[in-house]
Amino acid sequence: MKLTGLKPLILLALALLIExxxxxxSSPSAANWGGDFFQSPTNxxxxxxxxxxxxxxxxxxxYVVDVPEITDYTxxxxxxxxxxxxxxPLLSYSKHDKERLIRxxxxxxxxxxxxxxxxxxxxxxxxxxxxxxxxxxxxxxxSHMGTWAFYLNGKLHSSGHQALLRNVRIPAGGDLVxxxxxxxxxxxxxxxxxGDISGFNLVLSSAFSRRNDLLQRHTWExxxxxxxGMLLVELGQDCGLLRGAPLSGKGVxxxxxxxxxxxxxxxxxxxxxxxxxxxx
Numbered sequence: 001m002k003l004t005g006l007k008p009l010i011l012l013a014l015a016l017l018i019e020x021x022x023x024x025x026s027s028p029s030a031a032n033w034g035g036d037f038f039q040s041p042t043n044x045x046x047x048x049x050x051x052x053x054x055x056x057x058x059x060x061x062x063y064v065v066d067v068p069e070i071t072d073y074t075x076x077x078x079x080x081x082x083x084x085x086x087x088x089p090l091l092s093y094s095k096h097d098k099e100r101l102i103r104x105x106x107x108x109x110x111x112x113x114x115x116x117x118x119x120x121x122x123x124x125x126x127x128x129x130x131x132x133x134x135x136x137x138x139x140x141x142x143s144h145m146g147t148w149a150f151y152l153n154g155k156l157h158s159s160g161h162q163a164l165l166r167n168v169r170i171p172a173g174g175d176l177v178x179x180x181x182x183x184x185x186x187x188x189x190x191x192x193x194x195g196d197i198s199g200f201n202l203v204l205s206s207a208f209s210r211r212n213d214l215l216q217r218h219t220w221e222x223x224x225x226x227x228x229g230m231l232l233v234e235l236g237q238d239c240g241l242l243r244g245a246p247l248s249g250k251g252v253x254x255x256x257x258x259x260x261x262x263x264x265x266x267x268x269x270x271x272x273x274x275x276x277x278x279x280x
Contacts, residue, residue: 046271047243048257049198052179054191057265060180061200064260065253067093068204070170073253074229075104075202076138076151076236077178078244078276081131081195084110088193090137091202092182095174100183102170104139113150113157115139118170122148122162134275136199138233142206143168149207154237176202176254179267198275199236199244202254205229240274 052059081088086108093102103116110129115122122141129135138151146166149159175182178200180192205228226234228251235246245257253259263269 045240045243045274047198047240047274049196049270049272049275050179050263051196051268051270052193053266054194055266058180059192059265059267060182061178061267062182062262062264063176063178063254064262065176067172067174067176067253069172070102070204071143071168072141072206072229073102073202073204074138074140074207074232075200075254076136076232077200078134078136078198078239079106079193079195080134080197080275081106081110081129081193083194084108084129084131086191087181088195089179089181090193091139092177092180093170093174094177094183095171097175098183099171099174100181101174103181105181113137113139113152115141115148115150117141117162117165118168120162120165122146122165123150123158123160125150125158127152127157131195134239136237136239136276138207138236140207140229140233142208143170147206147208151207151233154233198272199239199256200254201232201236201245201247201252201256203228203232203247203251204253205251207233237276238274239276 050061075091077090079088079090084106088106089103090106091102091104094100100116101118105114106112106127106129107114110127112124113127114124136153140149141147143165144167146162146164146168147159148162150157178197207227207229228247232247235241238246243257245255248255248258
């Protein structure tokens with residue numbers, strides 16, 4: 001179901017008016033890590049979680065970040081839906097509220113994951129996303145060969161390439177939004193995520209081996225020659241690792257705990273015990 005006519009514009013205006021905060025989810029100090037924190041649930045550190053109901057107002061997160069021209073990227077997030085009746089927009093990158101550049105969403109009832117780039121659809125792949133269950137989703141793209149991949153709960157689910165999108169450069173300076181499609185308000189809005197998300201991170205690197213990406217990277221575990229995007233896929237599976245922001249420094253466009261984010265429409269940011277431990 002879409003909201004059409006004047007109603008989407010009115011709800012968007014109200015969401016902008018009641019913008020909750022230019023919130024920065026605080027990262028923990030180094031002194032808070034190590035020891036016995038992960039030995040029992042009572043000792044686990046908390047992690048940030050964003051909750052959306054989509055009741056009354058359009059709810060979403062909009063990141064305050066200068067987006068450069070993009071040729072490669074990987075993003076990951078944890079998501080739990082409470083109502084999969086309609087589309088669940090995960091990532092929207094657009095310009096001027098009209099031009100859709102990157103769009104990733106879950107189809108109604110969790111049957112498919114979809115990617116749209118520059119108006120083309122490289123993939124629509126089947127999935128079994130169910131309500132009230134946390135899932136770790138990652139999507140990676142490299143323009144060099146028009147290569148894409150989708151990872152579900154740490155495993156490669158599907159991959160391929162789109163020849164028409166080889167060497168495409170995604171324009172800089174757009175709006176980066178999670179939880180709602182941020183374009184064409186006059187034509188109707190998707191319903192948005194109804195549920196919770198955590199650990200949204202985006203790096204300017206694919207999960208594939210590229211000659212200019214095989215530089216030695218340093219992580220909390222030491223050093224590695226893996227592509228930065230693949231590190232995000234692997235480390236992001238631990239929702240409690242550095243409170244859901246396992247990577248930092250050059251190449252990280254959005255960090256779950258460090259990047260400034262505006263919270264719209266009554267969406268809430270809360271702290272919770274790391275939920276992924278319940279999946280182990």
